[in-house]
Amino acid sequence: MKAFLRYLLMSVWALVAATEASAQVTVEAKIDSISILVGQQAHLEVGVTAPQNAHITWPKLRASQYLVPGVEVVDVADGGSEQVDGNLVRTTKRITLTSFDEKLYPIPGMKVRVNGKVYVANQLALKVVTIDVDTLHPNQFFPPKGVQDNPFMWSEWSPLFWLSIIMLLGCALACYLYIRLRENKPIVAKIRIVKRVLPHQRALSAMQKIKAENLEHSEDQKTYYTQLTEALRQYIKERFGFNAMEMTSAEIIDRLQQCGDKKMIDELRELFLTADLVKFAKYSTLINENDLNLVNAINFIDQTKQENVPTEERIVPKLSEADKRSRQTRRTIKWIISVVIAAVAVLLAYIVYSAIQLVM
Numbered sequence: 427m428k429a430f431l432r433y434l435l436m437s438v439w440a441l442v443a444a445t446e447a448s449a450q451v452t453v454e455a456k457i458d459s460i461s462i463l464v465g466q467q468a469h470l471e472v473g474v475t476a477p478q479n480a481h482i483t484w485p486k487l488r489a490s491q492y493l494v495p496g497v498e499v500v501d502v503a504d505g506g507s508e509q510v511d512g513n514l515v516r517t518t519k520r521i522t523l524t525s526f527d528e529k530l531y532p533i534p535g536m537k538v539r540v541n542g543k544v545y546v547a548n549q550l551a552l553k554v555v556t557i558d559v560d561t562l563h564p565n566q567f568f569p570p571k572g573v574q575d576n577p578f579m580w581s582e583w584s585p586l587f588w589l590s591i592i593m594l595l596g597c598a599l600a601c602y603l604y605i606r607l608r609e610n611k612p613i614v615a616k617i618r619i620v621k622r623v624l625p626h627q628r629a630l631s632a633m634q635k636i637k638a639e640n641l642e643h644s645e646d647q648k649t650y651y652t653q654l655t656e657a658l659r660q661y662i663k664e665r666f667g668f669n670a671m672e673m674t675s676a677e678i679i680d681r682l683q684q685c686g687d688k689k690m691i692d693e694l695r696e697l698f699l700t701a702d703l704v705k706f707a708k709y710s711t712l713i714n715e716n717d718l719n720l721v722n723a724i725n726f727i728d729q730t731k732q733e734n735v736p737t738e739e740r741i742v743p744k745l746s747e748a749d750k751r752s753r754q755t756r757r758t759i760k761w762i763i764s765v766v767i768a769a770v771a772v773l774l775a776y777i778v779y780s781a782i783q784l785v786m
Contacts, residue, residue: 451476452474454472457552458471461554462525463554465524467523471520472519472521473517476514476515482539496531497552498523499523503522529554530551533551534549589773596769600767607759625664626732632657632660633657636650636654648705651704652701655701665731693725
């Protein structure tokens with residue numbers, strides 16, 4: 427008997443708790459407009475008030491689905507949730523509807539499942555109407571109006587006008603700088619390649635000229651030895667680096683003894699001695715003696731000449747300070763012209779694009 431009473435009390439308590447929980451859950455539907463024109467949209471909002479941890483299962487609706495025949499679902503979105511009282515939370519769904527047929531449509535109550543139990547919202551209605559058209563008097567219909575030009579507004583065109591002024595000023599600046607650049611002639615520093623005649627080549631050419639003129643066999647021995655010794659002195663000056671043109675024969679021999687062998691110096695000493703006698707003492711030589719001195723001079727040149735010496739000299743001109751400033755000025759003007767032209771091109775493209783947008 428006691429067990430039966432306990433079971434009866436527990437059943438009553440569970441029934442009361444379930445009734446209280448069920449009383450806390452409410453489902454409410456409302457629509458923002460009960461009457462719309464064909465093709466317009468109305469928004470249906472379904473709200474569920476339930477305990478905070480309740481599990482809510484909404485009807486499965488998607489876009490392009492018909493809620494009822496003639497009423498189409500355009501979009502389904504969450505409306506959010508908010509705290510109501512105590513541990514109750516109100517959660518909403520926002521359903522966008524439309525229709526293209528004139529009629530009064532009943533909207534049945536939305537079925538929502540809360541913690542496994544189905545709750546039904548209140549029913550609604552949606553009326554779809556069209557615009558009345560007078561088909562009895564067709565002459566009262568007017569055709570569509572033509573495209574009208576927008577009124578000219580200075581506020582829309584003024585930025586383009588001032589940008590055009592700036593662009594023209596940029597063009598004038600570029601032209602002025604170009605004239606300056608054209609008047610400021612470029613400084614062309616040309617590198618010259620000069621052919622160098624080596625000292626032994628010049629001396630041997632002089633010897634060949636003496637031999638070609640047959641001076642060694644002429645009676646004018648003074649001219650012969652003068653040309654021969656001058657060619658040798660010039661060669662010694664260029665080859666050994668001391669001014670043999672202003673030195674006596676003895677001084678030349680003394681300087682050459684520091685870098686030449688004895689036999690070569692003895693032959694050269696004999697040549698200079700003979701030349702001094704002929705030029706200053708009116709000494710007369712034999713024909714074979716002149717030939718021997720010419721051969722000794724050529725042998726001296728051959729034995730002392732420098733091989734593998736470059737025969738070309740690269741001469742790089744040095745620019746003055748004025749030339750350097752002129753070059754820097756030209757570079758600066760070219761850079762400014764490039765920047766101005768680029769800015770003018772960008773402005774022109776922007777002005778044309780903006781003008782087309784305003785005209786269209």
